[in-house]
Amino acid sequence: MAEHDQDVDQVNGALKFKVLNNFEISPPQGSVPTTNIPLTFFDYLYLICSECKFIFLYEFPYPTHHFLETILPSLKQSLSLTLQHFFPFAATLVFPPEPIKPYIRYVADSESSTVTFTVAESTMDFNHIIADHPIDINELDAFAPLKPPVSVLEDGTRLFPLLAIQVTVMPNSGFCIGINYHHAIADGTAFMLFMKAWASVCKRLLMSTKTDEVEEEEEGKHFSLPIFNDGDMVQDPNGIDLSYLNMWWKPSPVNSYMLERQGTSSSNDMHKNTKENHSFEAKGTMQLSQVQVDKLKNWISLKYNEYFTSESQDQISSVPLHLSTFVAASALLWVCWVKLEDNIDIGDDELYHFLIVVNCRGRYEFVSIPSTYFGNFGALSYVTLKKRQLLGENGIVEAAKAIGNKLEELDKNGVMKGSETWPLDFTEKLISGRGVVAAGRPNLGLYETDFGVGRPKKCEFLGLQGGKSFTVFDSKDMNAGGVEVGFAFERTKLNNFIEIIQQSLKIL
Numbered sequence: 001m002a003e004h005d006q007d008v009d010q011v012n013g014a015l016k017f018k019v020l021n022n023f024e025i026s027p028p029q030g031s032v033p034t035t036n037i038p039l040t041f042f043d044y045l046y047l048i049c050s051e052c053k054f055i056f057l058y059e060f061p062y063p064t065h066h067f068l069e070t071i072l073p074s075l076k077q078s079l080s081l082t083l084q085h086f087f088p089f090a091a092t093l094v095f096p097p098e099p100i101k102p103y104i105r106y107v108a109d110s111e112s113s114t115v116t117f118t119v120a121e122s123t124m125d126f127n128h129i130i131a132d133h134p135i136d137i138n139e140l141d142a143f144a145p146l147k148p149p150v151s152v153l154e155d156g157t158r159l160f161p162l163l164a165i166q167v168t169v170m171p172n173s174g175f176c177i178g179i180n181y182h183h184a185i186a187d188g189t190a191f192m193l194f195m196k197a198w199a200s201v202c203k204r205l206l207m208s209t210k211t212d213e214v215e216e217e218e219e220g221k222h223f224s225l226p227i228f229n230d231g232d233m234v235q236d237p238n239g240i241d242l243s244y245l246n247m248w249w250k251p252s253p254v255n256s257y258m259l260e261r262q263g264t265s266s267s268n269d270m271h272k273n274t275k276e277n278h279s280f281e282a283k284g285t286m287q288l289s290q291v292q293v294d295k296l297k298n299w300i301s302l303k304y305n306e307y308f309t310s311e312s313q314d315q316i317s318s319v320p321l322h323l324s325t326f327v328a329a330s331a332l333l334w335v336c337w338v339k340l341e342d343n344i345d346i347g348d349d350e351l352y353h354f355l356i357v358v359n360c361r362g363r364y365e366f367v368s369i370p371s372t373y374f375g376n377f378g379a380l381s382y383v384t385l386k387k388r389q390l391l392g393e394n395g396i397v398e399a400a401k402a403i404g405n406k407l408e409e410l411d412k413n414g415v416m417k418g419s420e421t422w423p424l425d426f427t428e429k430l431i432s433g434r435g436v437v438a439a440g441r442p443n444l445g446l447y448e449t450d451f452g453v454g455r456p457k458k459c460e461f462l463g464l465q466g467g468k469s470f471t472v473f474d475s476k477d478m479n480a481g482g483v484e485v486g487f488a489f490e491r492t493k494l495n496n497f498i499e500i501i502q503q504s505l506k507i508l
Contacts, residue, residue, distance in 0.1 A: 017142060017168065018121045020068070024114035025076060025165075027084040037088060037104040039184065040234040042360075042376040044244040045423060047095070047102065048255070049183035050160065053144040053462035054191075056177045056446070057130050058453050064121055064171045071175070071206070071453065072119065075167060078202035078451075083115065085225055086194045088185055088374070090115050093160035098249040101241070104162075104185065112159075118145050118166040126173035130458035134282040134494050140460055143168050144178040160184075174457065187376045189359055190226070192444050197223035199449040206452035226374035233369060234377075240419055247423055253431070254423045281465055282491040284498055285458075288329060290481030295508040297328045303397045322404030329472045329483050330354065330438050331399035336500045337436050337470070338390045340493060346434075348388040353435035354403060355382045355426055358415050365414045379415035380422040381406060382429060396504070430468055439463060440471030442483055447476050464488035 039047075060067060083090050090113045091106035107113050122142075129135065129143075145166035151159040162185050166178040181191065200223045227233075247254040288296075304321050334354050357378040361371045369377070383402045390399060418425065429435030439461065446459040455478070461471050467489040475482040489497060 016123055019118060020064075020121055020169075021119045023076060023117040023119070024111070025079050025083065025117045026090055026109075026114040027087055028080055029109055031084040032087045032106060032108060034108045035087070035091075035106045037091075037106075037228055038231045039102055039104065039241075040229055040375060041236055041241040041244050041419075042187075042234065042378065043184050044102075044241055044248070045378075045380070046183035046376055047248050050147075051463070052181050052183040052191075053141070054179045054446075055140060055143045055460045055462065056179075056195075056449055056456045057126070057174055057458040057460075058177070058451065059126075059174045059457050060169075060453055061172055061174075064169045067169050067175060068119075071451075072167070074202050074205040075177075075451065076117065078205050079115065079117065079165070079198055081201050082194065082198040085197065086374070087113075088228070089163040089181065089194065091162060093162055093182055093184055095158040095160065097156045098245075101245065102184075116145065116148055116161070116164040118164070120166060120168045122168050122170050124170055126170040129170075129176075130174075132285045132287060134284045134491060134498075136491075137281040137283055137462070137465060137488060140283055140462055143176045144462055145180050147180055147182075177451075184376070186374060187357075187359075187378050188440065188444050189361060189377070190374045192446065192449075193224060193226055193372060193374065195449050196445065199451045203450055203452035224372045227370045227372050228374050233373070234366075234375075238420065243420060244423060252424075254427045280490045281488055282494050283460065283462070283464065283486065283488045284494050285460075285484060285486050286498065286501060287475055287477070288483050288485060289475075292505060292508070293325055293328065293482055296332060296505070297323055297325070299508045300328055300331065300397055300400045303394055304401065307394045307397055321401060322408045323400060324404075324407075325483060326438075326441055326472055327400055327404045327407065329485060330403055331396050332501065332504060333470050333472070333485060333487075334399045334403075334436060335390050335395045336497060336504055338387065338395075339500050340489075340497050341434070341467075342387070342391065346387060348386065350387050351384050351432075351434065352387060352390055353382050353384050353429040353432070354399070355380070355429060355435055355437040356403070356406070357438070358407075358410055359441075360415060363415065365416065379410070379419070380426055381410060381415065382425065382435075435468065437469040438472065439469040440473050440486070442472060442474050444473060446473055447478055461486060467493065 060071070087106050088104050091104050092112060093102060094105050095102040124139065124142075129139070143166065145164040147164040148161045150161075153159070160182055163179070163181045168176045168178065170176070179195075186194070204222065246252070300323060301321060338352050358381055360366050360377045360379055361369065361373060383406045385398060385402055389395065392398065426435075430437070447455050449456060456476070458476065459473070464470065464486060465488050467487070471486040473484045473486070475484045487497060488494070
């Protein structure tokens with residue numbers, strides 16, 4: 001683990017952060033051989049998504065020097081031990097010119113195969129950051145690190161660092177672990193597999209005075225070991241990967257849209273080594289208690305039975321409603337989002353789209369692929385309804401029925417139908433201005449990441465800018481159940497969105 005001394009005041013607007021140190025963390029010497037890992041077409045979907053940011057906030061009512069002396073050494077050592085199992089995070093995404101396919105390369109015991117680990121101190125109010133009230137995006141983004149810049153070789157090959165970590169201490173109150181990783185390497189499930197493993201190792205180091213024992217016992221006994229793609233694990237009989245790669249290699253609506261979203265003008269500049277400024281945007285979080293979720297589901301079921309068996313309906317539905325917590329919460333958020341975005345220029349027959357990413361682990365189509373598969377493994381799908389359906393008296397019921405039916409259809413017929421055009425379909429729906437993405441789901445276990453100081457007081461996903469997506473995660477109060485929903489808008493719109501949700505919940 002290399003160390004770089006640094007003591008610099010960094011000012012981000014009104015936010016003051018002091019960098020205490022920079023380290024380069026690698027797997028233990030000799031623990032991982034030089035390895036190349038091929039990407040799959042599921043990974044290619046996210047080649048241009050170089051910024052995937054999470055922050056995890058923990059209570060720690062002690063001064064900075066106490067954190068540096070007691071917690072920091074275990075965080076660093078446990079990260080090194082964990083990286084020997086999750087070594088792709090210390091690797092490089094190699095993106096050669098056409099026609100060579102991109103891949104992940106780890107070089108054993110090399111300076112290029114490390115994770116940048118920044119330690120900082122902040123005067124930010126910990127209680128303000130962990131609260132559920134609207135918070136400026138810039139305040140949260142300051143806790144997420146920059147990754148090292150992309151390197152470009154003489155032949156045009158680009159080398160992308162895949163992970164950076166920033167640990168920020170707020171003296172006498174708490175600390176934050178900020179993560180910034182390249183989405184092409186892992187989806188949310190794979191990322192949380194890594195986070196839970198790191199937390200497990202760190203907790204055991206803090207609890208044990210015998211480091212050697214922990215190193216030996218952590219060989220997969222206390223967390224799930226990842227399984228990597230060997231080139232044959234994820235089959236692609238129709239050559240979907242080439243059609244996806246052509247969208248990055250050549251000008252396309254998908255390429256143009258994603259570059260615009262990231263504020264870049266060329267695929268050669270897919271990673272900017274600067275903090276983005278979201279001056280007018282704020283992040284909002286709402287807790288939907290288990291009582292509220294149950295009321296919402298019961299209300300939807302009641303209205304569904306009334307609405308779809310009434311004499312006014314042309315046909316009576318005998319199909320039971322597929323109504324999970326995710327479906328109910330998503331239906332509520334979709335309708336509230338349409339109400340927020342509605343204007344008189346949008347006709348009643350205009351179409352709105354709800355975009356879904358479906359985890360393929362454990363599905364019958366991929367029975368040979370283990371649940372601990374490491375990489376991206378999410379199928380894309382969507383639901384479309386007319387404005388009049390979503391804003392009608394039974395809009396939430398219509399939304400729940402459509403989303404539930406789509407998930408039932410995918411369970412019955414498989415998720416790969418239409419996969420050849422997934423990127424284009426998603427892009428067209430988002431470009432229309434009438435598409436919203438469900439970017440997170442329950443059961444990821446964000447609040448299960450205990451590094452030895454207790455569970456997080458708050459977890460945030462920082463990829464919701466632009467008001468085109470929302471998350472549905474497990475609630476921070478894991479014992480009480482419920483879900484935590486997240487979204488980001490310009491502040492006035494965000495306040496309006498919260499008000500619309502609250503008004504919708506009052507009808508239950």
